[in-house]
Amino acid sequence: MKKNPFFQGIGKKTIALMLAVGLWAFTNFELGVERDISIPLHFFGLPENLIIVNKPPVSVDLSIRGSRSLLSSFAYLNKSVPINLQKVEQGFLKIDLKQAASQIVPGRIDIVEARPPKLSLNIDNLTTKKFKVTPVLGELDSGYEISQDIHVVPEFVTVKGPVSQLAKLETIETAKIKLEGEKAEFTAPVQLQLPSQYMEVLEGDHVNITVYIKEILLTKEFRDIDIVPRNFEGLDYSTTSELKANLIFNGPYKTINNLTSNGINVYIDGNDLSKSSKKRLKVKVDYPNANLLKLSSITPKRIMVKVKKSAVEKSP
DSSP, X not given: OOOOGGGTTHHHXXXXXXXXXXXXXXXXXXXXXXXXXXXXXXXXXXXXXXXXXXXXXXEEEEEEEEOHHHHHHOOGGGOOXXXXXXXXXXXXXXXXXXXXXXXXXXXXXXXXXXXXXXXXEEEEEEXXXXXXXXXXXXXXXXXXXXXXXXXXXXXXXXXXXXXXXXXXXXXXXXXXXXXXXXXXXXXXXXXXXXXXXXXXXXXXXXEEEEEOEEEOXXXXXEEEEEEEEESOTXXXXXXXXXXXXXXXXXXXXXXXXXXXXXXXXXXXXXXXXXXXXXXXXXXXXXXXXXXXXEEEEEEOSEEEEEEOHHHHHHOO
């Protein structure tokens, strides 16, 4: 019996078919591979008189497509996308990152997408400008005040930075100076606070400040304090005015706030009569912290005292 020609060499035909189908599948599968990678950006060539004043991304994410073997052999980990800034000028610059990345991606690999697709740079001229330093003060303790202008060294500093940003500044402030707990003059270094990361103080990042602190002086008044006669034993006397006094004290905040009428003794002294039958005796005052407090006013200053003649004669 004669064999059907179709089945002649059937084994070889089957193998050939399988190879063809496998080659087709392999080829299409290989060419259809897609992968996401991230590559850093490398900025270079920016002229010294220019500065980038926005924060550009440090890398670009790429979706690439190609054969599995090509993608596997693409050593992107040791590469970066070059951004040449040698010819840029002041203003806004946009760069196509897909096009920029094509410089390092092999030609047989397609860049499907770049994220972000565009790189936006805000480029400004660099300049220097002198500014006065302004101290920023914290809160003082109650009862204290700054007695004179704060001394700053240096008083003026030179700042290097973008033209557009320096034009908006009037002064350079310090970090807040802690005054809580300070009760006298002190000198300390304090950090300068620049409003932009693109600025630099050429003299350094701090100044020395001297703050002059003193306790606040207050006035306190006491009215109708009893004037107590002392050393009048055995004397028959009279006064021509009421034995009441009005007092005014000046002194440091804390000390004068603690002063009460209970701690004040106002009196006239009979020993000051000196055998006189009539005399204007000085009104005397004893009070605590006399080294800190000042008695600035006393009314009346003297009291007229009259002693009967017989009493004067009998006195030793």
